[in-house]
Amino acid sequence: MGQFSVTILAVAGSVLSDNQQPAPSNTKVPPPRNLTPPLCEKLRRDMTQACLKVAETHGLTVEGGELSDVDLSHGFDISFRIGIPMEDGAIYLPDKALFEVLAPHFGLEPSDYGRTFKLRGDLHRIVAINPNRPKYPISTERVSDGRGYKMPAETIIMYLRNSYD
Numbered sequence: 001m002g003q004f005s006v007t008i009l010a011v012a013g014s015v016l017s018d019n020q021q022p023a024p025s026n027t028k029v030p031p032p033r034n035l036t037p038p039l040c041e042k043l044r045r046d047m048t049q050a051c052l053k054v055a056e057t058h059g060l061t062v063e064g065g066e067l068s069d070v071d072l073s074h075g076f077d078i079s080f081r082i083g084i085p086m087e088d089g090a091i092y093l094p095d096k097a098l099f100e101v102l103a104p105h106f107g108l109e110p111s112d113y114g115r116t117f118k119l120r121g122d123l124h125r126i127v128a129i130n131p132n133r134p135k136y137p138i139s140t141e142r143v144s145d146g147r148g149y150k151m152p153a154e155t156i157i158m159y160l161r162n163s164y165d
Contacts, residue, residue, distance in 0.1 A: 034072050034073055035070075035071075035072045035073075035074075035075070035076070036072065037072075040067055040070060040072075040076060043078075044065055044066075044067055044078060047065065047078060048062065048065035048080070051065070051080050051082070055082050059084075060082050060083060060084060060085070061082070061083065061084075061085040061089065061091060062080050062081070062082050062091075063080070063081045063083075063090070063091050064079050064080040064081045065078060065079075065080055066078070066079060066146060067145075067146065068141075068145060068146025068147070069145065069146060069147075070145050070146075077146070081093070095113075095127065095128045096113050096114075098128070098129065099112075099113040099126075099128060099129050100113065102129045102131060103129065105131075106129060106137055106138070106153040107153055107154070107157050108126075108129075108138075108153065108156065108157065108160075112126055112156075112160060113126060113127075114126060114127075115160060115163070116143065116163065117156075117159040117160055117162070117163040118159070118162075118163065119140075119159060122142050122143070122144060123142070123143040123144065124140040124141065124142055124143065124149065124159075125140060125141050125143055126138060126139075126140055126156065127139050127140060127141050127148075130150075133150060135152065136150035136151055136152055137150075137152075137153055138150070138151045138152070138153055138155075138156045139151075140156070
């Protein structure tokens with residue numbers, strides 16, 4: 001069925017078990033030729049855990065960790081929001097608060113923030129309202145790569161009616 005392994009490293013005459021770390025060395029891991037989706041996902045998980053560990057030592061919490069601008073030949077962007085947790089454990093998001101206030105003025109519900117819908121086969125997420133853009137006030141991002149889009153409220157309303165999330 002499953003395998004269990006124990007790694008034992010011998011470093012300068014001492015033996016280290018799995019839960020101990022060897023002293024840092026100057027040996028660098030060679031970079032991969034290209035990134036792969038599984039490697040990007042593993043990096044995202046590892047970086048999220050590391051960021052959360054550091055934030056928790058200061059009484060803070062972390063949200064995010066979404067990848068964007070993914071280019072498997074060169075790199076990607078990753079973003080985290082670190083903040084003081086509210087009563088429910090979530091972080092205060094100014095864009096969400098603004099969306100909840102403005103949504104009814106654009107024919108949307110406050111709960112539409114973060115909802116997803118399909119547009120030309122791609123999944124998009126609603127991320128903001130910008131009232132200074134009367135023609136395209138709704139900001140969305142394509143879930144697959146985080147690319148941002150500006151859209152008319154009427155278009156968003158139509159796609160949300162047809163979505164099943």
